[in-house]
Amino acid sequence: DSGDFTAIETLFNHNLSTVDLAHLLESTPSKTRILLWSFISEDNQGDVLTHLNDDIQQALLGKMSAEEIVETIQNIESDDLADMLQHISPDVSDRVLQLLPIQERAQVEGLLAYPEDTAGGLMNTDLIMVRADVNVETVLRYLRKLSLPESLDRVWVTDRNLNYQGSLAITQLLTNRPDELVSNIMSSDIKGIDAYADEEEVAQVFERHDLVSAPVINAEGILIGRITIDDVVDVIRENADHNMLSMAGLDEEGDIFAPVVKSSRERAVWLGINMATAFIAAAVMSRFETSIAQIVALAVLSPVVASMGGIAGSQTLTLIIRGMATGHITRGNLRWMLLRELGVGLLNGGLWALVIGAITVGWYHSVSLALVIAAAILVNICLAVLSGTLLPFVLKSANIDPALSGSVILTTLTDVFGFLTFLGLATAFLL
Amino acid sequence: DSGDFTAIETLFNHNLSTVDLAHLLESTPSKTRILLWSFISEDNQGDVLTHLNDDIQQALLGKMSAEEIVETIQNIESDDLADMLQHISPDVSDRVLQLLPIQERAQVEGLLAYPEDTAGGLMNTDLIMVRADVNVETVLRYLRKLSLPESLDRVWVTDRNLNYQGSLAITQLLTNRPDELVSNIMSSDIKGIDAYADEEEVAQVFERHDLVSAPVINAEGILIGRITIDDVVDVIRENADHNMLSMAGLDEEGDIFAPVVKSSRERAVWLGINMATAFIAAAVMSRFETSIAQIVALAVLSPVVASMGGIAGSQTLTLIIRGMATGHITRGNLRWMLLRELGVGLLNGGLWALVIGAITVGWYHSVSLALVIAAAILVNICLAVLSGTLLPFVLKSANIDPALSGSVILTTLTDVFGFLTFLGLATAFLL
Known part of the structure; x- marks a missing residue:
């Protein structure tokens, strides 16, 4: 009943800060969000908007006319306003600019000249x-x-x-x-x-x-x-x-509470790319079907070889991507890094080759199978750490974000290397 | 020659800020680092130390006597000093405390009462x-x-x-x-x-x-x-x-430029844990060796089923871990989240079941194999997103860091689910 609504309105506009309100909206599924938004007083709506992530801001602004937007944004700072206008349709944004007082409009247009992720896009123009x-x-x-x-x-x-x-x-x-x-x-x-x-x-x-x-x-x-x-x-x-x-193909400005269809669409691309890479690895494996038919243990152990490479490689990849972001790792120490990683690959590759070889002897009672898997593990881990080191540099010089595509490319490489070395060695020495 | 060394000393102590020096030391392999450290004047060493990450700070302090440490830390603030003392051996740290002026010692001991990751551990005691x-x-x-x-x-x-x-x-x-x-x-x-x-x-x-x-x-x-x-x-x-x-089993306070043996040791644990999980999955697969021997395509396609589950699950897992860190996702919206993720699982699972089914028909010319893999993909993706949602909550209530162990547990689950559903369905319907 309307008594409850008044209680919500009082709570919203007097007891919660605009940052808290924004956090609440971000923690709410989209249908409830629109209802909650309507309880926020017009005086607060502008300030709440500035604290919302891009996706949700865009969704709320998308439902408003230029006139309503101008009404809402009266108290917000020019840099926040410029950010907001970059997330709505150009038509509406032009109309909003026209409706602004001439001085504010000039200020916002000045800010819009700078991309959002530059100093100009971050700055405020109220200077003393x-x-x-x-x-x-x-x-x-x-x-x-x-x-x-x-x-x-x-x-x-x-x-x-x-x-x-x-x-x-x-x-x-x-x-x-x-x-x-x-x-x-x-x-x-x-x-x-x-x-x-x-x-x-x-x-x-x-x-x-x-x-x-x-x-x-x-x-x-x-x-x-x-x-x-x-x-x-x-x-x-x-x-x-x-x-x-x-690294999981997700967007930091996405709405955590996006509805099913929107979430599915956003994630489908990443699943599709990964499916393609999984089939590349499967195609490599299928070249060895005759070998697998003769020794079924190869089918059981292949994923182990691939996964050890994947883990070793992704450790290196994560380290390098983070080091590049903090500025610690540059082309200048790439050579040192490659040598160190090769050392790590040889040591850890050697260690786990021994362990996995021993397990294989215990499991399948075959020393030759154990020798083949041990060799494959050593080679694959070394290749994995070298790829993990080089890949971010290669991607960066091609202007591709290593954090976005590094892990999927790396996993493809380590799967392919893993199947090739293990099944290749097995075919050469065991059949 | 000594002329070069003077040039380095001048550069170090007059042209570079202590933050720049710390960054330089962090970007340098450990042998060179000790040489560079010796060029930094005693007046600057304390300040540089406060800007280094824990591992490197500890390594440098580890080579100094309590007397040398006291000499070095004369100008640094009490909160930084308290942090530092937590990273050296208790004997040396006690000795350093004894050598401090009585008032500073009391201040530092007061700060040491609070764990490093609390407000008390972060605070400074110079109050106006x-x-x-x-x-x-x-x-x-x-x-x-x-x-x-x-x-x-x-x-x-x-x-x-x-x-x-x-x-x-x-x-x-x-x-x-x-x-x-x-x-x-x-x-x-x-x-x-x-x-x-x-x-x-x-x-x-x-x-x-x-x-x-x-x-x-x-x-x-x-x-x-x-x-x-x-x-x-x-x-x-x-x-x-x-x-x-x-998520890659690495430590944020680790030295990026640690030497081979230290790096290998740090990463070996994670590789060992992952090896154990890979063998769990392999053990599941080996239960179906008879089926695989009859239809080798099962060996080739099994990793595809497992990897689609792994990707779908890790997208959900990453989203939930990050949402929990920002406070957007709590037990209060877990139910909504589970339903949404199930929806995403059904939609994306359905979509990629169709695509992968079609590819399988094209590749192996077998409609029944295609039906089996499609069903396995749908089931595995749904199980993966549900596990990705629940797992962080389960781990958190057991006081385990979801970021550290979530991905390895999840991959084990999706591998096991993937092999079980695909090979299980194949054994039931194709043989």
Whole structure:
């Protein structure tokens, strides 16, 4: 009854923060989500939208007219608005832009010029700028006229042409005399970040220098925006998620609670690709059907050889992909890495060749079968670790995301190597 | 020659930041690393140590006496020191503590009381505290006597017993009148974080409220420390890395450039576990050796059935593990999730059963074989997605990390299901 609805509305709009509401919507199947969304007051809807992941944001905005969208987004910051407009149909987004106040429209259009995953796409354009030749008192008088965000840690120093010169920490304003000049207490340690710098680079600058905010400049050195740590934290989480999820062919901006048909469609592609690779391996195996018909143990043991290679290779692959993401592994230490991995392959390959050989003797009472599987395990593990090392470099230079396609290509390789070496050796020596 | 060494020393100690030096050491094989380390000046060594990952930190500290360690760590903060002492042998760590100035020793011992992955383990104890009943001018006079860190965004408000009451943003000090009372302008929005709260919880509080720093309290509500965003960023990156790396049986604090023997040993365990599971699957397959001997196509197609289940299951598993980490998936929506995944399993299972059935007819010209493999694919994909959904919940309630052991258990299940359904159906209907 309507009493319950009022209770929900009160809860939603007074007791929960917009971040909590966004989290709740993200944790809800899509039908319930639309109902919950309708209980959120118009004042809060804009803020909630900015905290939702791309897929869900898009779904909710997709049901709204340009006029309703403009109504909803009144209080949100220009960078969030620019992100949002990139996720709706161009028609609606154009219409929204036309409906915006002229100044805000110019700001958003300026931001839309930068791809979403660059410094320009992350930045905010609400800047507090001061000149180097004024004193602390003047700055304080200026700041008192503005409404300052609580997390403001520094203001930006520019010349009269808005060229970025340095920054002034808020704490400097507290502890210096009123007549001290900005030029004497400003810091030029924080370099301006190029607007086209990749977001991963931005995150590294923040991490290296423990920054809370950083300036963004254009090609002419003009200060055009600032990036704050909260946006950088999102970048770090999303990119880490990306590496993990794309190894299973999933998208980090996908809706966890997508309905059956949408989820099935998203995952079908990955299953299809893997089916193709499984049949490649099966085709290799089928070349040895005569051998298998004579020694059925080969059929039973083939998957063991393939899977040991798959595991050894994917350990190396994961290590290399992560090392490339953190910048520890580059072409410069590839040679060292290859030698180390070959060493690991020989040691672990040797160890598990012995163990698996021993198990095979115990199981099938055949020393020659044991020798063949031991040799195949050693060769396959070595090939697997070498492929795991080289593959990410090859894919990267072909501009393919190693996290997305690395594991499926690697598994195909290790399956094919595994069947070829084991069944090939068996055919040569056991028949 | 020694001219080169001087050049390296100058580069190291004047041109590179300590973060860059740490990154360089992490990107270097262990032999070269020890040489590079010796070029870093003693003034910088402590700071570089704090930026190294656990494994490498431990290796370098392991070569030093307690006296050398005390020499090196003179300038580092108490929370970093406490972390470090947890990674060296208890004997050396005790000796280091004894050599510290009495006040610092007390601070570090206080921090050592909290596990490394809790709020207490993350916090710093250098607090700037003010009382609610003083005015802005008094606070400013007090702050001017201290050396303030540039990133200071707020000071903490406590009563006379050091009970946490709220916080005062630095920007409030700039914009309010000198005679304004702290009690009127302080904020109590930021709640004190319990010292035993898990670090992932701490990260969520920071992300939800876009914090730069947060207060840590003990069970009595006494303010005992503060956590800053730079430490939280490390937590976020490490935990994301943990989920990705442990799916391949790797450790996020491991040294990427560990030598062959160490790397081999670390990875051998995972290969051993996987070998055991591969033999479980092989044992299942060997029960059907008579069938395989009669229809060799069964040997060729079995791995295809197993691998489709493995892929479908690991997609679900990855999604659930990540959803549990972000807090979107809980026991509360498990039922919905199971039904959705079953739907996805039926749809994708049905689709790929048709495709693989058709391929099998084309390849082996046998409709009955095609029907059997189609049925096995459908059943195995459905079982795989259901296992992928349930497994993380089961493991978590048994206090086992789903990211670490989920994928290996799941693959065992999907291999066994795959062989059982396909070979079982084939034996029943084709022979």
